[in-house]
Amino acid sequence: MNPSPETGAKCEVLFTVNGEAKKVLAHPMERLLDVLRNELELTGTKEGCGEGECGSCSVLLDGMLVNSCLVPVAQASGASIVTIEGISAHALMNPLQEAFLECGGAQCGICTPGMILAAVHLLEKKPEPALADIREGLAGNLCRCTGYMQIFEAVARAARRRVRK
Amino acid sequence: MDRIAQVVGISPVEIRRRNFLKPGQTTTTQQVIREEINLNHLLDRALELSGYAAKKTRFAEENRDGMRKKGIGIAAFLHGAGFTGSGERYLNSLVGVEAGADGNVRVLVSSAEFGQGTNTVLCQIAAEALGLPYESVAIAQPDTTVVPNSGPTVASRTAMIVGKLVQSAAKGIKETLTKTGVLRDDYTREQFCAACREYIAAHGALKSYARYEAPGDVYWDDEKYRGEAYAAFAWAVYVAEVTVDLTTYAVTVDDFVALQEVGKVLHPVLAEGQITGGVAQAIGFALYEKVVWQNGRMINNQMTNYIMPTSVDLPPIRVFFEELGNVHGAHGAKGIGELPMDGPAPAIVNAVEDAIGVRFHSIPLLPEDLFEALRPASVEQEAPSSTRGAA
Numbered sequence: 001m002n003p004s005p006e007t008g009a010k011c012e013v014l015f016t017v018n019g020e021a022k023k024v025l026a027h028p029m030e031r032l033l034d035v036l037r038n039e040l041e042l043t044g045t046k047e048g049c050g051e052g053e054c055g056s057c058s059v060l061l062d063g064m065l066v067n068s069c070l071v072p073v074a075q076a077s078g079a080s081i082v083t084i085e086g087i088s089a090h091a092l093m094n095p096l097q098e099a100f101l102e103c104g105g106a107q108c109g110i111c112t113p114g115m116i117l118a119a120v121h122l123l124e125k126k127p128e129p130a131l132a133d134i135r136e137g138l139a140g141n142l143c144r145c146t147g148y149m150q151i152f153e154a155v156a157r158a159a160r161r162r163v164r165k
Numbered sequence: 166m167d168r169i170a171q172v173v174g175i176s177p178v179e180i181r182r183r184n185f186l187k188p189g190q191t192t193t194t195q196q197v198i199r200e201e202i203n204l205n206h207l208l209d210r211a212l213e214l215s216g217y218a219a220k221k222t223r224f225a226e227e228n229r230d231g232m233r234k235k236g237i238g239i240a241a242f243l244h245g246a247g248f249t250g251s252g253e254r255y256l257n258s259l260v261g262v263e264a265g266a267d268g269n270v271r272v273l274v275s276s277a278e279f280g281q282g283t284n285t286v287l288c289q290i291a292a293e294a295l296g297l298p299y300e301s302v303a304i305a306q307p308d309t310t311v312v313p314n315s316g317p318t319v320a321s322r323t324a325m326i327v328g329k330l331v332q333s334a335a336k337g338i339k340e341t342l343t344k345t346g347v348l349r350d351d352y353t354r355e356q357f358c359a360a361c362r363e364y365i366a367a368h369g370a371l372k373s374y375a376r377y378e379a380p381g382d383v384y385w386d387d388e389k390y391r392g393e394a395y396a397a398f399a400w401a402v403y404v405a406e407v408t409v410d411l412t413t414y415a416v417t418v419d420d421f422v423a424l425q426e427v428g429k430v431l432h433p434v435l436a437e438g439q440i441t442g443g444v445a446q447a448i449g450f451a452l453y454e455k456v457v458w459q460n461g462r463m464i465n466n467q468m469t470n471y472i473m474p475t476s477v478d479l480p481p482i483r484v485f486f487e488e489l490g491n492v493h494g495a496h497g498a499k500g501i502g503e504l505p506m507d508g509p510a511p512a513i514v515n516a517v518e519d520a521i522g523v524r525f526h527s528i529p530l531l532p533e534d535l536f537e538a539l540r541p542a543s544v545e546q547e548a549p550s551s552t553r554g555a556a
Contacts, residue, residue: 053468104438107280138476142468145280147445148476150438 013077017042018086028074033057035073036083044084044113048142055141058114059083065121065140084113092120095158105154107145114141119155128163131156167238167515168524177515178217181208181241194394199382201489207402207424208241214485215404215422221519228520232411235419238515240508241402245395246500247322250385253396258377259313260330262291263305264338266365268358270295270302272331273372274315276323277307281502282435283323289431290328290495294335297354313374321500324431325397328495330375337373380493396493399501401425403444403508406480407516414532414539416452416517418480421509426487428499433486436501440484443505449474451510455529 010025017040024039036042036059045068048056052070059068060082087093096119099105106112115138122129122137129137134155135148143151170180185204191197212218217237224235247253261273272291278284288302295302305311315327341364342348348360364371385392406420423444430436453472457465465471488497510528518524523538 049468051467051469102434104434107282107438107442109280135476140475142473142475144446144473145442146438147441147443147482148479149441149482150434152476 011074013073015076015078016080018082024073026073029072031069032059032061032071032073032076032081033068035076036068036081042083042085046110046113048110048114053142054111054114055118056111056114058117058141060117060121065118067140082117084116087116087120090120092123092158092162095161096120096154099154099157099161100151103154103157104150105146111141111143111145115143115151119158122155123159123162127159129155129159166241167518177239178208178212181239185241186243192394195391196393196395200397202398202400202426204241204400204402207400207426207487208239210485210487211239211402211404211422211424214424214483215406215420217404220406224519234409234411234520235407236409236516236518236520237404237406238512238517238519239402239404240510240512240515242507242511243398243400244321244500244504244507246320246325246397246399246494247395248316248320249394250390250392251387252320253316253322253326253377254379254385256316256377258316258326258330259374260315260327260334260376261313261372261374262331262334262338263373264361264371266362268301268354268361270297270335270338272302272304273312274304274327274331275307275309275312275317276315276327277318278304279318281323281439282432283318285435286324286431287328287331290331291335293496294332295339295357296352297357301354321399321502321504323500323502324498325428325494325500326377328431328498329493330377332495333375334373337375338371341371341373383493397428397499399425399427399499399504401504401508403512405509405512405516407513407520409517409520409535411521411539414535416513416530416532416535417478418448418452418513418516421448421480421482421512422485423482423505423508424485424487425501425504426489427501427504428494429488429497430486431496431498436486437484439501440505441482443502444482444484444509445474445479447506447509448479448513449529450506451513451528452530453478455531 009027011028012023013026014023024035026035033045033047036045045059046056047069048054050069052067055067057068058065061076062079096116118138118141126133134152166180167177170177182205186198188198188201220237228234263271263273270291272287276283284304288304289299292299292302342360343350345364347363361371380396383393383396402424404422405418408417408419421444423440456463514525517530
């Protein structure tokens with residue numbers, strides 16, 4: 001847990017999180033990751049490296065895939081943010097969840113919320129991705145357990161199922 | 166192995182063929198190989214799956230020109246499952262299986278699930294032993310006030326050692342029910358549930374424990390460090406195909422075949438995940454992950470400067486299993502957790518040597534290491550135009 005910066009410097013930040021308008025009182029440089037987890041109790045977003053290398057804290061910010069550990073909350077002012085919790089209603093969620101389960105796409109699970117967000121982001125842009133697109137689309141999300149192969153398979157399978165529907 | 170082959174003037178394949186352990190032969194600790202393992206068969210299959218012979222010839226031809234040199238290398242290896250020597254005997258692991266009045270079964274072990282699939286596999290084993298659907302079995306949280314000490318989650322021992330104990334303990338539940346006359350040998354899930362209810366009403370809790378017993382033919386001498394070092398080995402032949410870029414000095418792995426004999430594969434998807442994950446980590450170990458120490462501390466302890474493979478750095482990791490079965494493990498399973506860490510680095514170093522003719526004695530092979538190793542050599546070999554053409 002990060003110690004909260006001094007109270008006096010806090011400011012009001014307004015943004016939309018998973019479709020709901022939110023107002024938080026936070027230091028402008030507080031990490032979006034911490035605001036999501038600590039203030040809004042959306043703990044599905046995981047902290048991995050805390051330096052923007054591993055992607056496990058990925059969220060969508062105005063449709064862009066970002067590392068929430070690198071985003072000062074002030075920068076998210078007025079933005080629309082989608083976290084793993086908000087993805088549960090997404091049309092891609094069931095196919096992705098099922099495919100991750102079937103293919104062994106998750107092991108320890110720490111990278112999984114970020115992987116799912118990266119996969120959603122990819123499939124929204126490219127509904128029928130080639131293997132190279134999948135590799136590229138997930139390149140910012142590190143996984144130590146799976147060796148990625150079963151994740152690629154899961155994303156490809158989810159894409160095929162969605163296209164067929 | 167490849168160096169010995171070079172010195173005696175035979176191929177990397179032939180040196181392995183001639184020296185493979187065979188059933189009946191002994192290891193360095195005088196352990197007699199009792200498993201019916203045929204390593205030549207494993208090698209043949211790995212060579213075929215990787216297209217080794219054709220690639221070896223083609224790369225030798227193509228490497229004459231250009232700045233990108235290709236190579237292919239083999240590693241044949243084994244990994245003991247469970248603790249070494251007397252380790253399992255000292256651990257003396259205990260496992261429990263409990264059935265409730267509702268006929269639901271709980272597996273009581275101290276093994277920890279961290280994504281490798283322990284919970285799934287141990288529940289599968291108990292369900293199989295009891296003839297129940299998988300959904301009837303759950304695993305208890307590994308809280309030491311609830312579960313017995315089944316040993317640590319290490320040493321490629323969980324599926325084989327703990328799994329076997331789960332199987333025995335589950336059979337104990339069935340035996341208790343049949344011996345007390347509340348269950349027939351041949352039963353449905355409903356009959357099993359009714360039997361549990363009846364037994365518990367009459368006798369109280371229905372639990373069965375199994376303690377590790379060393380197989381009769383496994384003996385280890387702690388004084389002389391001789392004997393059966395492991396109750397079973399997993400055997401493997403891995404083949405790596407690489408490209409060495411002489412402009413950037415980077416090595417990339419283009420294809421990776423991981424063939425192993427691990428006894429019975431209890432869960433194909435999870436087992437494959439263990440292997441691909443291990444191979445990926447070991448490719449990092451071979452090519453990227455350099456730990457830099459200073460004053461007893463790792464100074465590159467950030468993901469910014471400690472580089473692990475991303476989704477674009479890895480080749481297709483193609484996993485294949487042979488299943489010979491093994492009497493010691495649950496349903497013939499052996500350990501697989503550590504195995505895939507052993508083979509990739511030697512296979513990659515051998516492939517790099519095949520590509521550029523330089524042998525390395527340490528890993529990781531960073532571009533800087535290749536640059537250093539190739540610098541004097543390329544100066545000496547300036548005359549033939551081999552590596553000087555435009556990329």
